[in-house]
Structures are given as C-alpha cells and as structure tokens.
Amino acid sequence: MSDTLVKLLIRFGGWWEKNNEKWVYTSNEPGHRVKVLPTIQHSVLLSCVQSKCGIDPSYGITKLSYLYNGQQNQGSTSAGVPEIEDEGAEDEEDGDEEEESEEDDDAYCFEENDHDAEVDENHVLHLPGVDSDEEVVPETQPETQPESPPITSYAGRNDFFARPPLLPDVDSEPIVEEEHVPYARSRAISEADVFQTKQEMILALSLKFIEESFQFKVKRSSKTRYEAICIYDTHCQWRMTAVSVGSTGMFVVRSINDNHTCSRTQLHSSHRQANRRVLGHIIVPQLRDSSRTLRGKDIVTDIKRNLKVNISYWQAWRAKAAALCMINGSPAESFTRLPGYFYNLELHNPGTITRIRTDSERRFTMCFAAFGTSIRTFRRNLRPVVVIDGAHLKGRYLGTMFLAVGMDANNRCVPISFGVGRSENNETWTWFLSMFKECVGDIEGMVFISDRAPSIKYAIETVFPNSHHALCCRHLMMNVKARDKRVKHQKKMFWKTCRAYTAETFERRMLCLRAAIPDGASVLDELGPDKWSNAYFPGKRYNILTSNHAESVNAMSRFARKLPIVGLFDYFRESQQEWFSERRKVAGKKWNGGEMEWCSCKDTGANCQKEEDKVGKLDRA
Structure with a gap:
C-alpha cells in the first residue's frame, strides 16, 4: 500500500447527469482541491468533505459519489472544470504545489441524501465505522468498459420508517406519491446494508417477511452475529x-440469499413475527391520520385484509399502545421531559407561568400552566367571570385535569389555565386556584361558576374569600331530576326561573315550579336562590348560567387526555395559538380607519333591528 497522497476534486450542491454518453456533475458552487492518504477511513473523509464545504454534520445525511479513474479521464474536458479553491499546504506533505490540470484529479462529489451505504461489485466502499486497508479504485480500467453511473457512498442514520425507499432511475413519467398508505411499507434488504442497531435490523426483517407472507426463525443470535433462516429450512434456501461493526452497535448484512424455494402461505392463523412492536410500526401511518378513529377491531380487519395475517383483538390493542408510544413517546418518560418543556414554554411565550409540585420524595403530584396571552387577555379585556371544571385523564397514568375558562365579548371560550393532579379534593383544587390567583390577581367582583363539588366550594372560599360562587344551572337541573323525574316536563319553566332578573318575576315562576315539582323545588330551596338565580345572585354573572364553556373544552380534549402529559399541554398550546391567530385576523378585518366596526351584521338595516329586538326581549324576560 503506497502512502502517496491522492488528489481529490470536491464539488457539492449539484447533480449527476449524462451528457454525450458521459456522466457529468453539474454545480454552480466552487470546487475544492484536497490531498488525502489512500488509506483514509470513510468517516474521516466524510468529516474532511463537510469541513471543506462548510456543511453542518447534524443537518441531513451526507452522500459521497465518484467516477472511476478511467471514466473520469475519458469524460473530462477542460471546459467543464469549475473554479477551484486551493487549500494550500494544509493537505500536502512536502508543501510543493504541483501544476497539474484538474482533469487528473479524482472527481469526488458531495450532496445530501436520505439512504444508506451501497457496495459496488468492483469497489469496496468504507462503511461508517469500518476500516479498510485496500485501495478502492483500481489503477487502470479496460477501454471497452461500458459507461456506468457514479458510485455512491452514504453516511447517516438508517431510519427507513421515516424515509421513503430508494427509487430506481427511470426515464418514464415521475413517480407520484400515494395520497394514502394503508400501512407501513417494508424495505428491501440486500448485502452490505447497514442498520443502526440490531433491533432495527430485526424489525426491518420482520416487516419484510410479514408483507411477503413468509416466516423466519433465528438460527444464531449474539452481540456480534445474527443468522436467520426460513421457517421451512429443510425446503427453503433463504438465508x-x-x-456487528466493531463496537459501534451497528449491524451490516454480510450475506443474504433472498430467494425462497418454499411455497408462500396465503393466510397465517398466527405469524411468528407479528408481535406488538412490529404491528405497531405497521399501523403508525393510520394512527397519524386524524380523519379516522382506529379501534381494535379495525386493526384486526386491516391487518387481515392487507397482510393476510390473523391477529387477536388483544394483539391489536397492544399494537395500538406500542404505536401510540412511538408517536407520542412513553408516558413515564413524558414526566421527566415536563420540566424542560415548561422551561421552554416560559422562555418562548412571555408572561407564561408554569409550576410543578412534588412530594417529599420528589415524586410528581401536580402541575400548572397558564399561557401569557391568555393571562393578558383575561386581565385586560374579559369579564371577571371564570368557569372552572375538572375532567378525568384516560392515558397510562390516570388523574384529573383542572381547567379555568373565561369568555370574550362574543361568548367564545378563552382557556386561561390548565392543571393536572391525582384527583379532585380540597388540596388539589386549593393549589390550582392559588396558582390561578398568582396569574390574574384578586380581581374585585370575581365570579366563579362550577358544579356542586364541595372541594371547589372549599377552595374558592379559601383562596378567593371576596369572590362570588355561582352554580351551573345545567348541573343543578340534573340534581333536581334525580329527586323528581317530572322536571323533564318543566324544563322551560326551570330556565325561565333561573334567568329572571327581578325578584317579583322570580317568585312568580318559583311558585309554578313548587306546584309542578314539589320534590325538585325543595332541592332549589335548600341551596338558596342566591347560588343559582339571576334575581338574587349578589355578584355579576352576565347571564352566564352554565359551565358549558369548560365542558366544551373538556369535550374537545377527550382524545388529548389520552396522551402523555407533555402531549396534553402541547395540544392546548397548539390549540390556543390557532384560536388567537384566527381571532386576530377576524378582528383586524373589522378595523375601519383606526376605529372598530361594532356591528356584526353582514348588512345594515333590518338585521341590526332584529338584534336590537332580541336584546329588548331578553331584558323584558
């Protein structure tokens, strides 16, 4: 092996194309001339190329491609030589500059790609982490050798589940990507393919066999070697x-006979490779499709129809759980990511307040988050009426989500703060409202609307002693219905009684209720009209009689409450960003010469009069 330096001409930012039966690399970027030892490792050469071209190694995947010396010399012309940026004595041993034409340099071109290493039958390419002590380019090439495309070497993460497979070069119409992929596709496995880990290789092999309706079994498996054969080894030659590649943890396919000599089974009652991890990877694309709710029986049907494999309902359920973990992360790991996520929320959203509460052993008990935009909106623009409610979490770790919602001038929801705790009790609600008070302060005339939960009543009296607590009339009607079923025939009178603005009107309608549903009316009398009626309520509830705004947010987040805790808070962050952006655009359209157009009607005249009549009727009710 000679230690003579090899001159390389590096070009990047272009593409290969055939010109007059010759492969030509076209690029507008200047070239770089460097000299390297012929025994240079692939990883060292890759770092050198990235350094000379000023490319961040963490960005994408690097592809190195080159031509044979014989082809290079035959196809090169001085007209195609790019501008050269000489690196000087940095890459030379003797410091002497040789006056040679660029045609004598090996063309080594650099670009980005998303695929893995390949090995040509005549050349051994240095794979990541693999050393070589043989020269990879022969000194001479036969004159009759046919023109072939450039040899390509890749370096990067072999993540075939996140990237499309390598497509062949064709002269026909461009390949159009399918609009919907029913399940994850497998990839072709060939000799010299490199996998980041052993588990990644086994997963790729399992997907391939499931899709091709074959099964394999492991002949030998260790930290350094893996051998697999077809399950019908006495009748099939598949091997x-x-x-392993040194101590890198990567695995390279040394040999593979990909031809099956056994018969293909059309339908397996049970498949050896159909475990929850493999099935989870298969159904990930379907779970990402938000337009469809994927149930266990749907997974069973899809796997049977698409892959000709029978699985049980519990296999489907476990596969869905594994797929959700791949998409959203592990629920347990999500708690460890929560402090960092909250830190970034406060860093990138000015005014945001987050808190995490732990016990004496530093275990999670509660957390709280209020976005800065919501806090400022409530303090500056909204009425001091807050609807609070709780909802159960449905993920791996059960608990309760706490919620505080305000209403804008159009009675649309403005979620102010969120919290997560183990359950609804005096301690959790008191801590949540204490954090809420830290965000908005103690506003005079604050009104809270909620159901009859005693823990909420206790927390409001403890944290906001000067505020007013109103009961949700819808929940109240359900309590009355539990005492007297006849209330379903008196719903209209019940709501008229709740909405009455004067004591005289209230008493008149309350007499009707006592006559129609005496048992139900006794529930209302026990609570006292100051807790639920407009006529006797001591504060200003602005005709907001129910907690429907909080219930709407709970209903909207019914699927998000199945996510890990970071996914839940990120769902609310994304939702609020969309809401505020949309409402800002709508508000911007209503500005006319610097003044707000208060009329919401599409045209003036009759529509405005209808709105005034509606308000008048409401005042007279």
Missing part, C-alpha cells in the same frame, strides 16, 4: 447473516 441471511449479519455481523
């Missing part, structure tokens, strides 16, 4: 052997 694969893979070995």
Whole structure:
C-alpha cells in the first residue's frame, strides 16, 4: 500500500447527469482541491468533505459519489472544470504545489441524501465505522468498459420508517406519491446494508417477511452475529447473516440469499413475527391520520385484509399502545421531559407561568400552566367571570385535569389555565386556584361558576374569600331530576326561573315550579336562590348560567387526555395559538380607519333591528 497522497476534486450542491454518453456533475458552487492518504477511513473523509464545504454534520445525511479513474479521464474536458479553491499546504506533505490540470484529479462529489451505504461489485466502499486497508479504485480500467453511473457512498442514520425507499432511475413519467398508505411499507434488504442497531435490523426483517407472507426463525443470535433462516429450512434456501461493526452497535448484512424455494402461505392463523412492536410500526401511518378513529377491531380487519395475517383483538390493542408510544413517546418518560418543556414554554411565550409540585420524595403530584396571552387577555379585556371544571385523564397514568375558562365579548371560550393532579379534593383544587390567583390577581367582583363539588366550594372560599360562587344551572337541573323525574316536563319553566332578573318575576315562576315539582323545588330551596338565580345572585354573572364553556373544552380534549402529559399541554398550546391567530385576523378585518366596526351584521338595516329586538326581549324576560 503506497502512502502517496491522492488528489481529490470536491464539488457539492449539484447533480449527476449524462451528457454525450458521459456522466457529468453539474454545480454552480466552487470546487475544492484536497490531498488525502489512500488509506483514509470513510468517516474521516466524510468529516474532511463537510469541513471543506462548510456543511453542518447534524443537518441531513451526507452522500459521497465518484467516477472511476478511467471514466473520469475519458469524460473530462477542460471546459467543464469549475473554479477551484486551493487549500494550500494544509493537505500536502512536502508543501510543493504541483501544476497539474484538474482533469487528473479524482472527481469526488458531495450532496445530501436520505439512504444508506451501497457496495459496488468492483469497489469496496468504507462503511461508517469500518476500516479498510485496500485501495478502492483500481489503477487502470479496460477501454471497452461500458459507461456506468457514479458510485455512491452514504453516511447517516438508517431510519427507513421515516424515509421513503430508494427509487430506481427511470426515464418514464415521475413517480407520484400515494395520497394514502394503508400501512407501513417494508424495505428491501440486500448485502452490505447497514442498520443502526440490531433491533432495527430485526424489525426491518420482520416487516419484510410479514408483507411477503413468509416466516423466519433465528438460527444464531449474539452481540456480534445474527443468522436467520426460513421457517421451512429443510425446503427453503433463504438465508441471511449479519455481523456487528466493531463496537459501534451497528449491524451490516454480510450475506443474504433472498430467494425462497418454499411455497408462500396465503393466510397465517398466527405469524411468528407479528408481535406488538412490529404491528405497531405497521399501523403508525393510520394512527397519524386524524380523519379516522382506529379501534381494535379495525386493526384486526386491516391487518387481515392487507397482510393476510390473523391477529387477536388483544394483539391489536397492544399494537395500538406500542404505536401510540412511538408517536407520542412513553408516558413515564413524558414526566421527566415536563420540566424542560415548561422551561421552554416560559422562555418562548412571555408572561407564561408554569409550576410543578412534588412530594417529599420528589415524586410528581401536580402541575400548572397558564399561557401569557391568555393571562393578558383575561386581565385586560374579559369579564371577571371564570368557569372552572375538572375532567378525568384516560392515558397510562390516570388523574384529573383542572381547567379555568373565561369568555370574550362574543361568548367564545378563552382557556386561561390548565392543571393536572391525582384527583379532585380540597388540596388539589386549593393549589390550582392559588396558582390561578398568582396569574390574574384578586380581581374585585370575581365570579366563579362550577358544579356542586364541595372541594371547589372549599377552595374558592379559601383562596378567593371576596369572590362570588355561582352554580351551573345545567348541573343543578340534573340534581333536581334525580329527586323528581317530572322536571323533564318543566324544563322551560326551570330556565325561565333561573334567568329572571327581578325578584317579583322570580317568585312568580318559583311558585309554578313548587306546584309542578314539589320534590325538585325543595332541592332549589335548600341551596338558596342566591347560588343559582339571576334575581338574587349578589355578584355579576352576565347571564352566564352554565359551565358549558369548560365542558366544551373538556369535550374537545377527550382524545388529548389520552396522551402523555407533555402531549396534553402541547395540544392546548397548539390549540390556543390557532384560536388567537384566527381571532386576530377576524378582528383586524373589522378595523375601519383606526376605529372598530361594532356591528356584526353582514348588512345594515333590518338585521341590526332584529338584534336590537332580541336584546329588548331578553331584558323584558
């Protein structure tokens, strides 16, 4: 092996194309001339190329491609030589500059790609982490050798689940991507393919066999070697052997006979490779499709129809759980990511307040988050009426989500703060409202609307002693219905009684209720009209009689409450960003010469009069 330096001409930012039966690399970027040892490792060469071209190694995946010396010399012309940026004595041993034409340099071109290493039958390419002590380019090439495309070497993460497979070069119409993929596709496995880990290789092999309706079994498996054969080894010649690449943890396919000589089974009652991890990868694309709710029986049907494999309902359920973990992360790991997520929320959203509460052993008990935009909106623009409610979490770790919602001038929801705790009790609600008070302060005339939960009543009296607590009339009607079923025939009178603005009107309608549903009316009398009626309520509830705004947010987040805790808070962050952006655009359209157009009607005249009549009727009710 000679230690003579090899001159390389590096070009990047272009593409290969055939010109007059010759492969030509076209690029508008200046070239770089460097000299390297012929025994240079692939990883060292890759770092050198990235350094000379000023490319961040963490960005994408690097592809190195080159031509044979014989082809390079035959196809090169001085007209195609790019501008050269000489690196000087940095890459030379003797410091002497040789006056040679660029045609004598090996063309080594650099670009980005998303695929893995390949090995040509005549050349051994240095795979990541693999050393080589043989020269990869022969000194001479036969003159009759046919023109072939450039040889390509890749370096990067072999993540075939996140990237499309390598497509062949064709001269026909461009390939159009499918609009919907029913399940994850497998990838072709060939000799010299490199996998980041052993588990990644086994997963790729399992997907391939499930899709092709074959099964394999492991002949040998260790930290350095993996051998697999077809399950019908006495009748089938399919074999694969893979070995580890040094101490990198990567595995490379050393040999593979990909031809099956056994018969293909059309429908397996049970498949050896159909475990929850493999099935989870298969159904990930379907779970990402928000237009469809994927149930266990749907997974069973899809797997049977698409892959000809029978699985049980519990296999489907476990596969869905594994797929959700791949998409959203582990629920347990999500708690460890929560402090960092909250830190970034406060860093990038001015005014945001987050808190995490732990016990004496530093275990999670509660958390709280209020976005800065919501806090400022409530303090500056909204009425001091807050609807609070709780909802159960449905994920791996059960608990309760706490919620505080305000209403804008159009009675649309403005979520102010969110919290997560183990359950609804005096301690959790008191802590949540204490954090809420830290955000908005103690506003005079504050009104809270909620159901009859005693823990909410206790927390409001403790944290906001000067505020007013109103009961949700809808929940109240359900309590009355539990005492007297006849209330379903008196719903209209019940709501008229709740909405009455004067004591005289209230008493008149209350007499009607006592006569129609005496048992139900006794529930209302026990609570006292100051807790639920407009006529006797001591504060200003602005005709907001129910907690429907909080219930709407709870209903909207019914699927998000199945996510890990970071996913839940990120769902609310994304939702609020969309709401505020949309409402800002609508508000911007209503500005006319610097003044707000208060009329919401599409045209003036009759519509405005209808709105005034509606308000008049409401005042007279």
